[in-house]
Amino acid sequence: MDDRSKAGDRPASPGVDRALTVLEHLVEAEEELTLTALAKVTNIPLATCASIVYTLEQRGYATRRVVGRSHFWRPTLRLYGLASQLVRDADLSRVATSEMRMLADKLGMPVHMGVLDGHSVVYVAKAATPGFVQFDTYSGKIAPFNLTALGRAIAAYLDPDELEPLLSRLTPGRGPNAPKGGRKAFLSLLEDVRQHGYAMEEEEEQAEISCVAAPFFGIDGHVAGALGVTGFARDLTPDRMRDAATGLVGLTTEVSRRLGCPAESLPRAVPVS
Structure with missing residues (x-):
């Protein structure tokens, strides 16, 4: 150096x-x-x-x-006030509130919206599900970008000059399936995300928790954030993971449209199967 x-x-x-x-x-x-x-x-x-x-x-x-x-x-809580004002200005948290709620009710799992802030994902909205068990996810929560499906879904569509600085900030996971590869393995994972149009994370950030997420895009065709579903690993079976991915891809396509992204700028992904 x-x-x-x-x-x-x-x-x-x-x-x-x-x-x-x-x-x-x-x-x-x-x-x-x-x-x-x-x-x-x-x-x-x-x-x-x-x-x-x-x-x-x-x-x-x-x-x-x-x-x-x-x-x-x-x-x-003064920082929270600043962050809340920023979120209100961006207005992302309200762009698909009812649809997030409908998807959460359909899947029986919470749906989150996240954006990238530096090398972290910030949760800006949540559609929770009723019940005694609630996941430790909330508006304002910060998580390492590489350990969440939300972060991976966003990172996969960043421009190379935006992604490069993040590759030196890969955070080790605490879950039983925590990734052991470095830069090369993570880039391969992002290629899979681009191929399928959604990202998965299965007990990598923490034990017993899995998630799936899909990106949405702004008026310039640049990735603006992601929507994701979080659930217990035992509940997110392959069939339910596919159902969640299908619902998220459909919802993020609509969110992208509402944000002004031209249809031709949306990435083409293989059908969820």
């Missing part, structure tokens, strides 16, 4: 990079964090970390609970 490549890996603004790292760890943490714990997990000097969290507190992005001499930090 030459010096220019190394320089390209360094953030343009180290201060902003550190602030975002702190904020991301606060959001991802399952419990409140002390300043010492936050500095340790982010590998940021304690004094710098303190300056960042105090600024986040002043701007309304973090808050703290004081117990004796200890301060416990957590994020606020």
Whole structure:
């Protein structure tokens, strides 16, 4: 690797990079964090970390609970407000609300809409199903793009210059079928997605959970997001997987039409069988 490549890996603004790292760890943490714990997990000097969290507190992005001499930090919902405004502006979450609901009711499984944000998939809408058991999926959820059917369905249709940076961010799965291949295996998987028109993920991100998803496209013919179905692996039998794929491909074709994508710009896929 030459010096220019190394320089390209360094953030343009180290201060902003550190602030975002702190904020991301606060959001991802399952419990409140002390300043010492936050500095340790982010590998940021304690004094710098303190300056960042105090600024986040002043701007309304973090808050703290004081117990004796200890301060416990957590994020606020201000980020959610910004994200919600962004989703409303894009209006994707409302483009097929009733159809997502109908498909969820037909399959007895939740239907999600996701978009790519960096190297992650963000869930922007969900049509849930009634019942005691609910999957840990919700609007605003973030997941690694390569471990979800939603992310794979989107990645398969990215332009090469958009896909290339993502190939160095392949996240290992925790499920029993977690993929062990690297870049080459993932590119082969994306070729399968393009051939069939939909993506699958079977107990790769986590045990007992599988999903299938299909992409939709915007007015310029560029992939804009994906719709997916999530279910227990035991319930998503081959027949039900095909039913889900058929329903999703039909729905994403309609969503693409509503977003202004010309019919001739839609990719041609083999029939679901």
